[in-house]
Amino acid sequence: MSMFHEINTPLRTIMTPGPVEVDPRVLRAMSTPILGQFDPAFTQLMNETMEMLRDVFQTKNQWAFPIDGTSRSGLEAVLCSVIKQGDKVLIPIYGRFGHLLTEIAERNGAEIHIIECEWGEVFEQEVIIEEMKRVQPDVLAIVHGETSTGCMQPLDQIGPACRELDVLCIVDAVATIGGTDVKVDEWQLDAVIGGTQKCLSVPSGMAPITYNDRVEQVVAARKKVERGISTEADQKDVLNPIRSNYFDLSQLQDYWGPRRLNHHTEATSMLYALREGVRIVLQEGLEERFARHRFHEKALIEGVKAMGLELFNDVPWKLPMVTCVKIPDGVDGESVRMMLLHQFGIEIASSFGPLHGKIWRIGTMGYSCRKENILFVLAALEAVLLRHQVKVQAGNALQAALNVYESKNIVVKS
Amino acid sequence: MSMFHEINTPLRTIMTPGPVEVDPRVLRAMSTPILGQFDPAFTQLMNETMEMLRDVFQTKNQWAFPIDGTSRSGLEAVLCSVIKQGDKVLIPIYGRFGHLLTEIAERNGAEIHIIECEWGEVFEQEVIIEEMKRVQPDVLAIVHGETSTGCMQPLDQIGPACRELDVLCIVDAVATIGGTDVKVDEWQLDAVIGGTQKCLSVPSGMAPITYNDRVEQVVAARKKVERGISTEADQKDVLNPIRSNYFDLSQLQDYWGPRRLNHHTEATSMLYALREGVRIVLQEGLEERFARHRFHEKALIEGVKAMGLELFNDVPWKLPMVTCVKIPDGVDGESVRMMLLHQFGIEIASSFGPLHGKIWRIGTMGYSCRKENILFVLAALEAVLLRHQVKVQAGNALQAALNVYESKNIVVKS
Incomplete structure (x- = not known):
């Protein structure tokens, strides 16, 4: 048997672009004894977290909840729930995390179109809009804050252009959420993924996301209720079902929504951490x-x-x-x-x-x-x-x- | 702005089949200030956790590490990394979680074969072995402990039969790991997925898995290094690439192994929790x-x-x-x-x-x-x-x- 001592870590000053130091109040929240996932005391905490996440995302979207995984799990949940085989996805790349979007979209069967600029630059919004007109993609996936280069892509014109051209606008705001404006509604972003381990100062392990009705419609059309808990009314043939069970937003909605249909077992302590993290953000303003x-x-x-x-x-x-x-x-x-x-x-x-x-x-x-x-x-x-x-x-x-x-x-x- | 009070939960006596009460020592471990993911002090904790996981799984497998997500993320990581489009997967079902295996395997393009018995029963091992001979599947996926019915499927003959018939044997031991024998090596199981929120008394949010060389070979053949961090030597055309980035075991190996290639940001506090949980298991014996x-x-x-x-x-x-x-x-x-x-x-x-x-x-x-x-x-x-x-x-x-x-x-x- 390999036996080790209790955890006894050095205390660091963490000045990286994430993970960063966790707020001590968040660390304390995580040591709260847990509750069962369907305990009313717990589902209330889930609902409160959703409500506060909406404020942090500056949105009135119904759906704002965490994916139980690290930041890229949020990216994958949104991309794999939205992208159908053969969908055209346009990805402007200005650093490493644009490549990650390509990687995920490609594995989900997308026809990828990329435009690239030098690392250290960002795109004129008009350039992206023109490229959308040319490519006519189903989805635009783009990074808001690129930690690999320290650059931030303006989005305020891109969102409205996506709406006009009927393109779904999916934004990686992992690095920016809670640290600078991410105006989901005002910029007309359709789905946005945040990160916990950066400006929210919560440990890595959850990925808060939000999305609007336009995304929900796409997801609803691909909806399948899980075998073993479905009723007869749930059984139907679905064209282009979502390829992942874990990341299936249509199932996650039923879990986070009033139906409370069993999916995973919510990561209790991380939910406590996220709730405390967003509470602190709103408390500060x-x-x-x-x-x-x-x-x-x-x-x-x-x-x-x-x-x-x-x-x-x-x-x-x-x-x-x-x-x-x-x-x-x-x-x-x-x-x-x-x-x-x-x-x-x-x-x-x-x-x-x-x-x-x-x-x-x-x-x-x-x-x-x-x-x-x-x-x-x-x-x-x-x-x-x-x-x-x-x-x-x-x-x-x-x-x-x-x-x-x-x-x-x-x-x-x- | 929606503002809520600090977390103030009732203390419950949790006697469900999970999530269960978290050991107070695990709760305390989670309040440890975090480390960066490549801090040598942290990678040492990762290595120690792998070493202790091997003991809990009773295996000498090189690979034993957690997936950053709830238990079903571990199931999906193994199934989607192993199953190629059209692979035959045999799933004996004796409760709800057998259906979940079907659900995940189906979404990953498997040709599914199921045998079912009444809820409350398990299979004679010989029945499963005969069915394997008939169906000649690539993969057998089976639940060890079915919490929905309170039954446990014997596996000691099934593993060796899989080896003989050249079938990969993938076992959901989410409910059993840390509570009863899961003899990965002795029973010749190829990949096993455990859960944290049950007998390990760690919160939900990680899924420890282990797998052997037979699985590693399948995964290696489908390996792709992520764009944005790959070197030229990494670039090659891959037949049947793994459909998920988040759950790609070949990439996760590079992250958990000596190459330490950046993938996700490890869920620091959950890793502390898991390390403390398995430490307590081994301390008890x-x-x-x-x-x-x-x-x-x-x-x-x-x-x-x-x-x-x-x-x-x-x-x-x-x-x-x-x-x-x-x-x-x-x-x-x-x-x-x-x-x-x-x-x-x-x-x-x-x-x-x-x-x-x-x-x-x-x-x-x-x-x-x-x-x-x-x-x-x-x-x-x-x-x-x-x-x-x-x-x-x-x-x-x-x-x-x-x-x-x-x-x-x-x-x-x-």
Whole structure:
């Protein structure tokens, strides 16, 4: 028998683009003794979570609930419930997670059309709209905040264009939900997938999604009730049934809706975590929370620049919660990251594909996005770079960040 | 904005066939601050969890790790990674969860062959083996412990027969893992899926699985590395690629194995919970734990019988951790369940399909399987039945259960 000790982890300062530090109130919520899934005390918590999720998504959609899995489970649930074999799916790609959408859509039998731009850029919305007119896809799938490049794609014109061209608009807002505006209704997005482990500061393991009537109609046409619990009225032949049982939104609706038809066993403790996470978001206030993310971002950026480093994503379309720093010539980026981790207990990220070895990515998301963390990561990065023989002007970074912090008369509540 | 109070749940005595009460040590483990997914401190916890899972599954398989989702996510991950379009899959059905296997296999393009027996029965192993010879399936998918009927299917002859007939043997051990023997290697089972929210007393939200080289070969032939992180060497045309990205075992192996290729973001807190849960199982000892389940089962059964009630599953193939009680004629089973919940805070279960309204199901799983709970549920059931004008001999149930408990000279450590 292999026996191990109880969990005894080091306490890290997590400044990656996710997973980030979990709010201590969320950690406490998870230690609540569980309830049965059909206990009225539990279904009430499910309903409350749906209601709060609607506010976080800024939507009046009936359907707003989590998929029990990590963020990409939410992407797959929406894509596999919507995409039928041979459907045309247009995917504009500006980083790694666009490729993930391609990967999932392709496995679900889609005819994929992609347009790509260089990593670090985003698309003019008009370019995407023109491509939609040309391709006439059934679905547009697009990333809102691309953590691999630190860029954010404007969507406010794309949603309405999709409506006009009768294209379903599916948006990966895993990185942005709870950290910056994701205006589901105003932008006319048909389905949006959020993530827990980023700006919501809830552990990975659930994927909150929302979708509107247009998506529900597509899903309803493919609906099958599970054998073993179906009634005769439920039995019918279905064209293009959804290929997954676990991710079948039509079944999940019956579980989250008033029919409460048994599907999976809801992940109780993660539901507690998500409920507490979105409660904290609404308690802080969406506007206030987004402003907090921008404020700490500014302190970080000023500090990084004062150190003499360059940003990779110093652009109008910068993702506010991910700051990408160019690795100075001749510096081993991984060695810097390892020293940050081993000497300071700070985690920052590298990147993928064409940006691997070129940039560091510093996340300022949710509970990790607070003053002490920004100041500590700047101090540590300066010290580690000096240790790597990089000529940085010692002391400037913290002074620049403090200037930002002191520019507000109030002490910022972290 | 919809604002709600902090979580403030009633404390229940959960005596269903899952989800059951979570061990308090597991609840505490979940409140541990998280680590990044590639933090060496975290990957070590992942490796330790794999090692302990192997012991719980009684296997030397290299692969033993959780799928990040509820139990049925584990079923779907294995089935969709193994089943190719048109594969013949034989599914013996003796309750609801056999139908679920059919549902998942069918959606993955399988040609389904089923044999059924009445709910409450199991199959003679020879019957299944003969059917395999006739059908010559690629895969046999079967439930080990059927919670809907409280029956357990013997598998010790089926595994070796599958090996001989070159059939992959996939077993749903969601209800049995950690509560009774699941001898993966000795019974020659090729892939086995366990559940967390039953005998492991971990919340729902992860599905530990294990599989051997025979399964790995099938999966490897369908392997595709994800776009956006693949190298040129990874790019090749694949016949019959796996239809899901989230459930692609070939990608999950690369994530859980030494290559540590990014896939999802591991559900950190659930991994802490699972690690603590399997640690507790091994600390207790498999044999001791299985004996404890049988011992409390005996006390419950004696108590139920002494009350004058009949068991539905008083058979040699009874599932030790689920006791099914026939609802006496003229009694509204749901009214009894509701009174147990509202007056005593005790949850027991009804059943599905042909057994709905016919039986109650009382679970004795994991942390819920302890003396206080058994005695409380017997006392409460007696009182509630008296309240429903059922002529039970007051007091007998607890005396019978106490006889069992006193038959051991030692006080049973619950």
